[in-house]
Amino acid sequence: MIKLEKVSKKFGIGPHALSDINLVVDKGEFVFLVGPTGSGKTTIFRLIIRELLPSEGSIVIDEWDIVNLPKQKIPHLRKKVGVVFQDLKLLADRTIFENVALPLEVIGIKPEEAKARVDDVLGRIGILEHKEKFPVQLSGGEIQRTAIARALILSPDILLADEPTGNLDEDTSWEIAKLLSDINAKGTTVIMATHDKEIVKKLSKRVVVLDKGKIARDEKGKSASAQRDEKEEGK
Numbered sequence: 001m002i003k004l005e006k007v008s009k010k011f012g013i014g015p016h017a018l019s020d021i022n023l024v025v026d027k028g029e030f031v032f033l034v035g036p037t038g039s040g041k042t043t044i045f046r047l048i049i050r051e052l053l054p055s056e057g058s059i060v061i062d063e064w065d066i067v068n069l070p071k072q073k074i075p076h077l078r079k080k081v082g083v084v085f086q087d088l089k090l091l092a093d094r095t096i097f098e099n100v101a102l103p104l105e106v107i108g109i110k111p112e113e114a115k116a117r118v119d120d121v122l123g124r125i126g127i128l129e130h131k132e133k134f135p136v137q138l139s140g141g142e143i144q145r146t147a148i149a150r151a152l153i154l155s156p157d158i159l160l161a162d163e164p165t166g167n168l169d170e171d172t173s174w175e176i177a178k179l180l181s182d183i184n185a186k187g188t189t190v191i192m193a194t195h196d197k198e199i200v201k202k203l204s205k206r207v208v209v210l211d212k213g214k215i216a217r218d219e220k221g222k223s224a225s226a227q228r229d230e231k232e233e234g235k
């Protein structure tokens with residue numbers, strides 16, 4: 001569970017990037033985070049992974065108080081929460097395999113075990129055939145899949161995806177969204193920040209709307225059974 005209570009964030013002398021955010025995301029939920037550019041989506045993600053500290057308020061993930069988390073626990077937090085960053089952050093001079101293996105290398109997993117785990121994730125995400133290529137040799141959708149694979153390599157409980165379909169064509173965007181939905185169906189909590197209205201509409205999940213740093217709306221998604229009923233009625 002992720003729980004933000006009365007969270008505000010102010011950078012320097014500017015206006016509040018976030019103000020009085022109250023948000024609970026239960027284990028196993030899929031949530032879209034939407035809102036105009038600058039409304040605070042990425043800032044929420046950066047607070048959740050303790051890349052930033054809030055100016056006010058509390059952030060709790062499961063039993064962990066993120067604001068007061070001791071420094072030595074931050075690597076544990078980063079294992080629990082995988083992130084697909086808006087700017088992707090793939091290393092251009094490393095292959096797809098090496099990029100995805102990097103978090104394992106950092107925590108000292110042995111090369112043989114790392115290889116098995118990376119091959120497994122690349123297979124599940126559908127890019128195993130590209131593992132020896134460099135990022136520049138891949139399409140936008142394949143790059144996006146690589147970033148998702150890297151975010152999943154430490155088997156996180158929570159996946160934060162920051163505009164994972166930006167710059168992709170409609171079909172590829174839909175494939176990426178379905179991939180995230182499948183990952184969620186297998187138990188991972190997913191929060192996806194997006195500007196893609198079509199995908200939000202099609203997936204019928206919970207939608208949290210931010211506007212100028214505040215939660216403007218929080219719309220519950222349709223339950224799986226309601227979606228099935230609609231399908232049967234041919235709506």
Ligand SMILES: Nc1ncnc2c1ncn2[C@@H]1O[C@H](COP(=O)(O)OP(=O)(O)OP(=O)(O)O)[C@@H](O)[C@H]1O
Nearest residue numbers: 011014017035036037038039040041042043044086
């Ligand atoms: N490091 C920073 N220093 C100063 N201001 C910042 C910093 N990071 C973000 N902001 C400001 O905080 C506000 C929220 O930014 P944020 O990146 O969270 O928006 P966003 O909803 O993710 O936008 P986009 O849809 O364009 O990605 C913006 O006004 C932004 O300029």
Ligand SMILES: [Mg+2]
Nearest residue numbers: 041042086162
């Ligand atoms: Mg952003």
